[in-house]
Amino acid sequence: AQTVTQSQPEMSVQEAETVTLSCTYDTSESDYYLFWYKQPPSRQMILVIRQEAYKQQNATENRFSVNFQKAAKSFSLKISDSQLGDAAMYFCAYRSADADKLIFGTGTRLQVFP
Amino acid sequence: EPEVTQTPSHQVTQMGQEVILRCVPISNHLYFYWYRQILGQKVEFLVSFYNNEISEKSEIFDDQFSVERPDGSNFTLKIRSTKLEDSAMYFCASSPGIASYNEQFFGPGTRLTVL
Numbered sequence: 522a523q524t525v526t527q528s529q530p531e532m533s534v535q536e537a538e539t540v541t542l543s544c545t546y547d548t549s550e551s552d553y554y555l556f557w558y559k560q561p562p563s564r565q566m567i568l569v570i571r572q573e574a575y576k577q578q579n580a581t582e583n584r585f586s587v588n589f590q591k592a593a594k595s596f597s598l599k600i601s602d603s604q605l606g607d608a609a610m611y612f613c614a615y616r617s618a619d620a621d622k623l624i625f626g627t628g629t630r631l632q633v634f635p
Numbered sequence: 636e637p638e639v640t641q642t643p644s645h646q647v648t649q650m651g652q653e654v655i656l657r658c659v660p661i662s663n664h665l666y667f668y669w670y671r672q673i674l675g676q677k678v679e680f681l682v683s684f685y686n687n688e689i690s691e692k693s694e695i696f697d698d699q700f701s702v703e704r705p706d707g708s709n710f711t712l713k714i715r716s717t718k719l720e721d722s723a724m725y726f727c728a729s730s731p732g733i734a735s736y737n738e739q740f741f742g743p744g745t746r747l748t749v750l
Contacts, residue, residue: 558741565639566726566741612678621668621691622680623739 523548525615527626534603535634541588542598542629544613552618555589555596560610560628569611572596600631608633637661639742641727647748648717656712656745658727666690667710668728668739669702678726684710685733717749 524547534540546555557569572580572589579587584604588597600607613626640659648654660667669681683690684702701713710729714721724746728739 556738563743565743568738568740571738621666621683621733622693623670623678624680625678627677 523550523553523615523617523624525613525624525626527613527629529629530627531630531632533632533634534600534607536603536605538603539599539601540603540631542600542611542613542631544596544598544626546594546596546613546615548594548615548617550617554616554618555587556614556616556623557585557587557596557598558612558614558625559607560612561606562609566612570598603633605633605635607631639727639729639740641725641742641745643745644743645746645748647750650719650749651716654714654717654747656714656725656727656747658710658712658729658742659708660710660727660729661731661740662708664729664731664740666730666733666737667702667704668730669712670726670728670741671695671723672726672744673720673723681712690733714747717747719749722747722749 526545553574555572558566559569560566570582570585584601586599610628610630612628614623642657667684672678680693682692682696699715703711724744726744727742730737730739
């Protein structure tokens with residue numbers, strides 16, 4: 522069975538600085554997708570960024586980028602120029618190419634200090 | 636921007652009672668999901684639903700649970716006889732298609748408390 526591990530329950534960053542959130546996963550599959558979701562306080566989860574396992578190029582979305590290391594089964598999220606609005610719970614998730622479900626990690630709570 | 640909505644935001648019930656959690660997915664989406672998160676634990680998949688039938692379900696989704704799309708807009712999760720361990724945040728999600736790269740759009744959740 523696939524698993525997703527987020528080893529950092531909490532992280533903090535100064536506004537305008539860069540922070541990296543870690544995620545590792547375990548799978549025997551070769552075709553899958555990885556996601557980072559953000560959940561602001563009392564709000565729904567929204568997709569931040571996604572990565573297809575077959576793509577070697579790391580995904581980027583504005584200030585958000587990933588470091589996808591397929592052999593190491595690592596999928597970290599880098600947030601550049603952190604803003605106060607980035608404060609949230611961040612979930613890493615895995616989805617098999619042939620399955621419906623997302624498999625989530627336990628989440629990392631990010632605090633952003635002015 | 637369209638959003639998934641869920642009602643109620645908080646439901647308190649007595650053990651053994653039936654509860655129905657309601658969701659309104661985004662209007663042109665075809666796939667619907669329920670997840671739950673017990674306090675302090677991971678978000679867990681319960682069930683996916685397409686074309687008026689269950690597409691995939693987890694081992695958590697036993698005979699106590701059922702899902703329904705009673706009309707063109709609502710998607711419901713019913714728990715027939717609630718247990719204390721059903722206390723959790725329940726999230727509904729929808730997506731426009733089944734392809735794995737498709738984003739699942741989540742609702743804000745319903746917090747279910749079973750006393």
